[in-house]
Amino acid sequence: MRGYDKHAYEPFAVTVDLAVLTVRAGALHVLLVERGQEPYAGRWALPGGFVQPAESAETAARRELAEETGLADVSGLHLEQLRTYSEPERDPRMRVVSVAFTALLPDPPEPHGGGDAAQARWVPYDGARPLAFDHDRILADAHERVGARLEHTGLATAFCPPEFTLGELQQVYEAVWGTPLDRPNFRRKVLATPGFVAPVAGAARLTGGRGKPAALYRPGGAAVLHPPLLRPSREGRPA
Amino acid sequence: MRGYDKHAYEPFAVTVDLAVLTVRAGALHVLLVERGQEPYAGRWALPGGFVQPAESAETAARRELAEETGLADVSGLHLEQLRTYSEPERDPRMRVVSVAFTALLPDPPEPHGGGDAAQARWVPYDGARPLAFDHDRILADAHERVGARLEHTGLATAFCPPEFTLGELQQVYEAVWGTPLDRPNFRRKVLATPGFVAPVAGAARLTGGRGKPAALYRPGGAAVLHPPLLRPSREGRPA
DNA sequence: CCCTTTTATAGTCGCGGTGACTATAAAAAG
DNA sequence: CTTTTTATAGTCACCGCGACTATAAAAGGG
Numbered sequence: 001m002r003g004y005d006k007h008a009y010e011p012f013a014v015t016v017d018l019a020v021l022t023v024r025a026g027a028l029h030v031l032l033v034e035r036g037q038e039p040y041a042g043r044w045a046l047p048g049g050f051v052q053p054a055e056s057a058e059t060a061a062r063r064e065l066a067e068e069t070g071l072a073d074v075s076g077l078h079l080e081q082l083r084t085y086s087e088p089e090r091d092p093r094m095r096v097v098s099v100a101f102t103a104l105l106p107d108p109p110e111p112h113g114g115g116d117a118a119q120a121r122w123v124p125y126d127g128a129r130p131l132a133f134d135h136d137r138i139l140a141d142a143h144e145r146v147g148a149r150l151e152h153t154g155l156a157t158a159f160c161p162p163e164f165t166l167g168e169l170q171q172v173y174e175a176v177w178g179t180p181l182d183r184p185n186f187r188r189k190v191l192a193t194p195g196f197v198a199p200v201a202g203a204a205r206l207t208g209g210r211g212k213p214a215a216l217y218r219p220g221g222a223a224v225l226h227p228p229l230l231r232p233s234r235e236g237r238p239a
Numbered sequence: 240m241r242g243y244d245k246h247a248y249e250p251f252a253v254t255v256d257l258a259v260l261t262v263r264a265g266a267l268h269v270l271l272v273e274r275g276q277e278p279y280a281g282r283w284a285l286p287g288g289f290v291q292p293a294e295s296a297e298t299a300a301r302r303e304l305a306e307e308t309g310l311a312d313v314s315g316l317h318l319e320q321l322r323t324y325s326e327p328e329r330d331p332r333m334r335v336v337s338v339a340f341t342a343l344l345p346d347p348p349e350p351h352g353g354g355d356a357a358q359a360r361w362v363p364y365d366g367a368r369p370l371a372f373d374h375d376r377i378l379a380d381a382h383e384r385v386g387a388r389l390e391h392t393g394l395a396t397a398f399c400p401p402e403f404t405l406g407e408l409q410q411v412y413e414a415v416w417g418t419p420l421d422r423p424n425f426r427r428k429v430l431a432t433p434g435f436v437a438p439v440a441g442a443a444r445l446t447g448g449r450g451k452p453a454a455l456y457r458p459g460g461a462a463v464l465h466p467p468l469l470r471p472s473r474e475g476r477p478a
Numbered sequence: 479c480c481c482t483t484t485t486a487t488a489g490t491c492g493c494g495g496t497g498a499c500t501a502t503a504a505a506a507a508g
Numbered sequence: 509c510t511t512t513t514t515a516t517a518g519t520c521a522c523c524g525c526g527a528c529t530a531t532a533a534a535a536g537g538g
Binding site for chain 4 (some may be wrong): 189
């Protein structure tokens with residue numbers, strides 16, 4: 001069929017699902033809500049909701065993100081479309097097509113106090129499953145996508161506060177990739193990548209921890225990393 | 240809103256749009272259809288159509304691909320979801336959410352003889368615009384995605400016949416990236432990447448051209464390339 | 479106050495992938 | 509047979525990177 005003219009069509013419900021990720025205490029966490037009704041009552045699920053007639057999926061996702069996190073200003077947060085899930089049986093109640101998004105947050109505001117009755121919580125990524133519907137797959141796809149984005153973009157700074165140390169940045173990589181990294185090498189690569197981070201002029205430093213204070217950095221504004229910061233190759237498997 | 244319970248919803252029309260790409264005579268081409276009706280009557284557009292109630296977007300995309308290309312068996316062709324376009328005003332007639340896909344074909348079967356009245360044609364990528372609706376953007380996103388996929392996956396073989404020469408494979412990279420590549424270096428990198436290509440045992444060779452016959456290869460079955468085959472860095476822009 | 483612990487930062491060494499380039503081989507065209 | 513064309517082999521220097529060692533600057537404990 002060409003250009004979808006002169007053909008009947010059936011209506012679908014269109015929703016957005018959000019995989020909201022953060023790094024807390026060195027571990028990757030995801031924002032989940034507990035379902036109050038069937039199906040999957042009592043099961044945890046990704047936050048989400050219907051797309052309204054006058055808004056795009058991106059707009060709906062950002063609105064839901066604000067509602068779920070309770071944050072006043074979500075305009076600066078990273079929000080990225082993941083993919084669309086459209087299996088006919090993915091929701092037993094009706095035909096619903098869901099556009100999934102991934103959002104990245106710095107230090108997490110305690111769940112929130114949003115609109116609905118069900119509770120929302122930050123859950124460690126590894127202990128999140130099983131989730132309702134096909135959300136296990138959506139969450140896995142989001143994790144995979146974010147892990148790849150860290151290699152080629154400056155996205156890791158979206159997990160960090162406005163000013164951060166290289167140690168904090170490294171914790172983001174280690175939490176998302178699930179791999180420890182060599183600190184001197186990580187430092188060398190980050191600083192050798194133009195536009196990744198910029199030192200905070202005021203020779204500022206961070207107190208609170210032990211040991212030597214670390215210098216503070218800001219996001220450098222570069223969208224893509226040259227050269228990329230590749231994760232330790234999990235090679236060595238002959239086809 | 241949590242888990243989209245107890246909330247009203249509005250129906251949407253859900254369609255798929257296809258960016259079907261091929262490499263013909265060393266140049267990237269895209270499959271387009273000419274619109275017969277308003278809006279955008281006479282303008283070229285990406286093929287597409289409505290998702291039926293019982294099928295997923297992927298199923299609908301493969302069905303449309305078969306209809307548009309006229310190929311009997313499209314089960315082996317590479318089909319990948321690109322992203323979803325949901326701006327409220329993207330179709331002036333109604334609220335339609337479109338899931339875009341990218342398909343890759345080897346040597347192109349002449350457009351086809353599909354179901355509808357409008358004609359379909361292979362159009363050189365550079366001369367394709369302007370297209371109807373937001374299809375310029377979809378096509379650009381598809382090009383960008385495919386270019387990136389060539390770096391990290393063995394996807395380039397999807398543009399080639401079952402057996403191909405390294406010169407043909409190089410033409411795929413050059414056509415998609417729009418950059419000439421050094422032949423000895425390209426050869427070295429392809430052969431040094433485990434699982435990318437496998438030599439055809441029969442010491443087979445391809446005639447038809449001038450010069451020394453080239454050895455034939457088959458896809459090696461590797462999904463990801465280690466190391467990746469990166470495109471010439473377009474760096475040199477200070478942030 | 480000294481010494482240990484902890485964390486940050488600097489530097490070294492060798493390997494491997496890569497771009498730029500040259501050289502040789504094997505076919506068709508004239 | 510010579511030229512042209514394409515495929516394939518090889519060289520060389522640079523550089524990103526993993527593994528590792530060394531130094532600096534703070535807090536803590538006796």
